[in-house]
Amino acid sequence: MKALLLIIPLCLLLACSKKDDPGHVENIPGLGGDTWVNSPLDKWLHDTLTVPFNIAVKYKWDQFEFELNKTLVPPKEEKIIPVMSAIQKVWMNTYIAEAGATFFKKYCPKYFILSGSASWNENGTITLGTAEGGRKVVLYLVNDFQIKGMEGYRPSDSSNVKQMFHVIEHEFGHILHQTVMYPVAFKRICAGFYTGNWNNVSDEEAHRDGFVTPYSMASFDEDFVEMVSTMLVEGKNGFDAIVNSIPNGTSINGVSKAEAQSRLRQKEALVVSYFSIVWHIDFYSLQTRTRREINQLLY
Structure with missing residues (x-):
């Protein structure tokens, strides 16, 4: 509705500017005046x-x-x-x-x-x-x-490409859970740790609290789809590396290494179970296929 309200005054303004030529028609891209x-x-x-x-x-x-x-x-x-x-x-x-x-x-x-x-x-x-x-x-x-294979490609470009795949998997994850919700048990794992200030959190700080990415801390839903997308794009070895990279000691929020790792493993298990029970998809097989295709494109 907001877009419609913005478009209507623009159309009226253009019409008024041509009042001395009633037969004039403005071609506005996207509103039917553009052809190719x-x-x-x-x-x-x-x-x-x-x-x-x-x-x-x-x-x-x-x-x-x-x-x-x-x-x-x-x-x-x-x-x-x-x-x-x-x-x-x-x-x-x-x-x-x-x-x-x-x-x-x-x-x-x-x-x-x-x-x-x-x-x-x-x-x-x-x-x-x-x-x-x-x-x-x-x-x-x-x-x-x-x-x-593209001119000028460097291995360092892979992060940008993986980020695009991450976005696709993330958004498709939203479509799936908005169709059939993931288990409520997922919301209990990190309850009380979600924050609107996720953009001020580093990857390491997020991991130490049991989140796979800082953006996972934005909400329950974002946590779920960030788990899905990260597990698919990084593959099993990549996800395991995130879990194993958590240092000893406790986070600034008092979460121990063992608890942070447990949180990530609990989320992993619920993602795998959700895909199997709701969609009849072997998530680990999907993960293997996805990572293999990414490797073939990038390396």
């Missing part, structure tokens, strides 16, 4: 994603798809196929292999919006992706996407 001839890129997106999965990808710039107070840049067209092809391999194909095409078609988001840059927030954090109602996913930082 389909390119090979459009055909690839249509044949690869729209036809089999009913997924649409919007890469041509339309500011109304984003927050109007943010300064963003359009995605580079040469990045679109590498990004969406990688997402298909790491996220789509792995879920289909474990849960079947019917499951994926039913629950996957149907609309992807791409931005070339990150979306900066007032508190200094950046938004790397959002999901709306389980149907629309917005992905940022598309122009920074680099994988093995």
Whole structure:
């Protein structure tokens, strides 16, 4: 509704500015005035994603798809196929292999919006992706996407790429738990430790309190999907390394190393159980497939 209220005055203003020419029509991108001839890129997106999965990808710039107070840049067209092809391999194909095409078609988001840059927030954090109602996913930082085989790729670029996969897995995790909620026991593990100041917490400090990432501390739901996405993207060895990296002693909140590790292992067990009981998915098998695809793209 807020977007509608902003759009209407803009349309009225444009109409008034042309009052001396009643026959004039302003073409506003995204509101029906923009047309273009389909390119090979459009055909690839249509044949690869729209036809089999009913997924649409919007890469041509339309500011109304984003927050109007943010300064963003359009995605580079040469990045679109590498990004969406990688997402298909790491996220789509792995879920289909474990849960079947019917499951994926039913629950996957149907609309992807791409931005070339990150979306900066007032508190200094950046938004790397959002999901709306389980149907629309917005992905940022598309122009920074680099994988093995692309000109100029360096191993250090892998963190940016893994972050994009992390966003996809995170947002899909939200879709799943908003469809069927995860066990209430998950909320008890770190009750009383969630905070709105998560952006001031380091990775190590989060781990020492039993959280897989600082953002996990934002809420129960974010904790759950951060567990899902981190376990999938980092793989079993990567997740085990996080658990084992917790130093001796206690955190500033009085959590011992043993308790922090126990919290992470309890969350891991509940994630695995949830996927098995609710979705009939072998999470460890999905984890292995996902990490293998990431390794093939990056190393």
